[in-house]
Amino acid sequence: MEHIFEATLPLTNPVLKFLILLLVMLFVPILFSRIKIPPLLGLIIAGAFLGQNGTHLLERDSSIILSGTAGLLYIMFLAGLEIDLKEFKKNSQKSIIFGLFTFLIPMILGFLSSFYILHFSVLTSVLLASMFASHTLIAYPMVSKLGVSKNRAVTITIGGTLITDTLALLVLAVIVGMTKGNVNTTFWIKLVISLVIFGIIVLYIFPLIARSFFKRFHDNVSQYIFVLFIVFLGAFLSELAGIEPIIGAFLSGISLNRLIPSTSPLMNRIEFVGNAIFIPFFLIGVGMLIDYRVFFKDFETIKVGIIMIIVATLSKYLAAYLTQKTYKFTLDERRVIFGLSNAQAAATLAAVLVGYNIEIGKTVTGETIRLLNENVLNGTILMILVTCTIASFIAQKGAKNIALAEKEQTHKKEKTPNQILKKVALQQERILIPVSNIDTTDELINLSVSIKSTQNKKNLYALSIITDSNLIHADDTDNANKTANKVLQKASVAASATDTFLHEILRYDINVVNGISSVIKENRITDLILGLHHKGGVSDSFLGNLTEGILKTSNTTTFIYKPFQPFSTLKRHIIIIPKNAEKEIGFAFWITKLWNLAKNTHSKLVFYAPLSVLSFIERLHKDSSTFNIENIESNFIEFSDWDNFKELKKKLHKNDNLILVLSRKNKLSYQPQMDTITSLLNKEFKNYNFILIYPMQGEIIHTDNSAMKNTSVLGTFIEPAQTLQTIQALNKIGKKSAKWFKKK
Numbered sequence: 001m002e003h004i005f006e007a008t009l010p011l012t013n014p015v016l017k018f019l020i021l022l023l024v025m026l027f028v029p030i031l032f033s034r035i036k037i038p039p040l041l042g043l044i045i046a047g048a049f050l051g052q053n054g055t056h057l058l059e060r061d062s063s064i065i066l067s068g069t070a071g072l073l074y075i076m077f078l079a080g081l082e083i084d085l086k087e088f089k090k091n092s093q094k095s096i097i098f099g100l101f102t103f104l105i106p107m108i109l110g111f112l113s114s115f116y117i118l119h120f121s122v123l124t125s126v127l128l129a130s131m132f133a134s135h136t137l138i139a140y141p142m143v144s145k146l147g148v149s150k151n152r153a154v155t156i157t158i159g160g161t162l163i164t165d166t167l168a169l170l171v172l173a174v175i176v177g178m179t180k181g182n183v184n185t186t187f188w189i190k191l192v193i194s195l196v197i198f199g200i201i202v203l204y205i206f207p208l209i210a211r212s213f214f215k216r217f218h219d220n221v222s223q224y225i226f227v228l229f230i231v232f233l234g235a236f237l238s239e240l241a242g243i244e245p246i247i248g249a250f251l252s253g254i255s256l257n258r259l260i261p262s263t264s265p266l267m268n269r270i271e272f273v274g275n276a277i278f279i280p281f282f283l284i285g286v287g288m289l290i291d292y293r294v295f296f297k298d299f300e301t302i303k304v305g306i307i308m309i310i311v312a313t314l315s316k317y318l319a320a321y322l323t324q325k326t327y328k329f330t331l332d333e334r335r336v337i338f339g340l341s342n343a344q345a346a347a348t349l350a351a352v353l354v355g356y357n358i359e360i361g362k363t364v365t366g367e368t369i370r371l372l373n374e375n376v377l378n379g380t381i382l383m384i385l386v387t388c389t390i391a392s393f394i395a396q397k398g399a400k401n402i403a404l405a406e407k408e409q410t411h412k413k414e415k416t417p418n419q420i421l422k423k424v425a426l427q428q429e430r431i432l433i434p435v436s437n438i439d440t441t442d443e444l445i446n447l448s449v450s451i452k453s454t455q456n457k458k459n460l461y462a463l464s465i466i467t468d469s470n471l472i473h474a475d476d477t478d479n480a481n482k483t484a485n486k487v488l489q490k491a492s493v494a495a496s497a498t499d500t501f502l503h504e505i506l507r508y509d510i511n512v513v514n515g516i517s518s519v520i521k522e523n524r525i526t527d528l529i530l531g532l533h534h535k536g537g538v539s540d541s542f543l544g545n546l547t548e549g550i551l552k553t554s555n556t557t558t559f560i561y562k563p564f565q566p567f568s569t570l571k572r573h574i575i576i577i578p579k580n581a582e583k584e585i586g587f588a589f590w591i592t593k594l595w596n597l598a599k600n601t602h603s604k605l606v607f608y609a610p611l612s613v614l615s616f617i618e619r620l621h622k623d624s625s626t627f628n629i630e631n632i633e634s635n636f637i638e639f640s641d642w643d644n645f646k647e648l649k650k651k652l653h654k655n656d657n658l659i660l661v662l663s664r665k666n667k668l669s670y671q672p673q674m675d676t677i678t679s680l681l682n683k684e685f686k687n688y689n690f691i692l693i694y695p696m697q698g699e700i701i702h703t704d705n706s707a708m709k710n711t712s713v714l715g716t717f718i719e720p721a722q723t724l725q726t727i728q729a730l731n732k733i734g735k736k737s738a739k740w741f742k743k744k
Helices: 014-034 039-050 062-082 085-090 092-117 122-133 140-145 152-179 185-216 220-240 245-255 265-287 299-327 331-342 346-357 374-413 417-427 441-451 476-496 512-522 540-548 587-601 611-622 642-651 672-684 735-743
Strands: 359-362 368-370 431-434 460-467 502-509 527-531 557-562 572-576 604-609 634-638 656-661 689-694
Touching (some): 014 265, 062 346, 092 152, 092 299, 122 152, 122 299, 122 374, 140 331, 152 245, 152 331, 185 220, 220 245, 346 368, 346 374, 431 441, 431 512, 441 460, 441 476, 441 527, 441 587, 460 476, 502 512
Parallel strands (some): 431 460, 431 527, 527 557, 572 604, 572 656, 604 634
Antiparallel strands (some): 359 368
């Protein structure tokens, strides 16, 4: 027992050291969250308390350094992975202007203050200025929770972050080269060539390798380890190119951006492990570098910290102010821009650590002279504390006011057809996934998570049916139960990996069709997802049974899905729509699912349909703010010749998903050619993912909203010739509604 309770410090027992670190990572964020201070700062302060300049409980040894390095790369990787590239592309001009404002103003003010007030050298002043130029979106989760993440101010701030952080890190790379005496003509030629080669490898070859890997290997652990491998490979290649590894990690995140959907289990694991282990280790390790006693005995640190705070805050405010005046944003939008861009954390810490580790000489007494001294290092922590606090309060105030304004505006329009359509189509969804084959369960859950609305965290239902034909012998009941529960458990695990609760339903019934139809009615299901094995096709008998069975006895929107490759590896969704599809009652419900699919998987939608349908869908996209589809990339191509359907194969690319919008017989958009679709799919499209959609018909959704209790959606007739505001998404229920539709 003596070796456990050590008498000297620092502690050397690995179990005890890890226990203390876990204790800090568990309770410090909880404590600091309660006192409204970012947990990030709490972990840094805890590191200072535990380190050699504090209580010296722990030594900043190789294990802490290794974990901290991984955490730093992880932060930059997540920044690249979570950037919305489509949103940045859409608002690229505004993002570029803001990015230049928020880079150049801090660089100018930072250099002048460092050189003339703090009397630092030119290199130190430039590096310190680059620290002010970079920022971390530490307030973004708070803004997102308030529901204003799609606001234009938030969008351009995220885009500007990509620009200013990249430029700041490039300045850091040049400064490092200059301190080593390598900056000459050869240096610049070598840097440019190596950067071009590095960029091609990371941004073009990495995605190809990753897409191929994700197609072949579906094991969760293997995929996560592969992602880590890509992060560190990118960091290593970055070092070979002559720049800091954090740039490689950042660009690795961008390269995998489209391959790891925000709703995927892999993204959930990446964020979870990073936030739980790697990033806290990094922050604690940074804290161990700090000598907090300097704050009390060295006025120079206080002076440096105050100047850094003033310059960083003032320069970011000026950038936000100029952006507001340039694009005539509101006061609250300026607050959001300033709040999001004022916080200094990840990139700032990276730069100060690099500068602190660069030795540029020795004093007469033999002490090391660093590019950034201890006063700057400790002043940086003070700056992080203050800027993150200011950013949190300012961003919260602006975001709250914007959210309240949007709520008032929504309240005024809540009786318009569009708002009712959005409310019913998105908020009342309940998705049912019958599961029987354990091999296809994960893909069915992935599809359901991809098409559901982000607000829906608890209305997924997995169903396993045990029919009378499976219970010939007495012992069959136990075996059937075990098999069914095993599949249901697999579905629950897959859903929980995306933070979605899945209801498990085990049902005994005379046949599958009756079981599914009954569960649809009992649980008020709005969407049904049926799966086909990826090695098989879709048979005429299968669709025949559905048409006569499930499709006939239930009116819910039905998706029949055959996977060929994982959803995350798809680039485009080719959607074939028949004539009069926009007049079907269920049109709004299936198209919202496709919008969700595009948003959640960062993929492109290509609509093939008659002109009347295309013009109507384009109108919906023009009013994209109503449905939050601003970021969706879409193409519209005229197509109406279903007799030559197989000719569309020439338009398909390797990583495309084919989506066919069909119809129940004798409905508005039904065409006889739909009866032969199964043989065409098996013959011409067997090496592609495909989804068959049967739109909802008739009376389906019962809302839980007290204001609409005991009501139901009876139907919609959408007239393409009218403007979007005249679309009658929902009308009065009962007989008045039926009479109105007849008149139309």
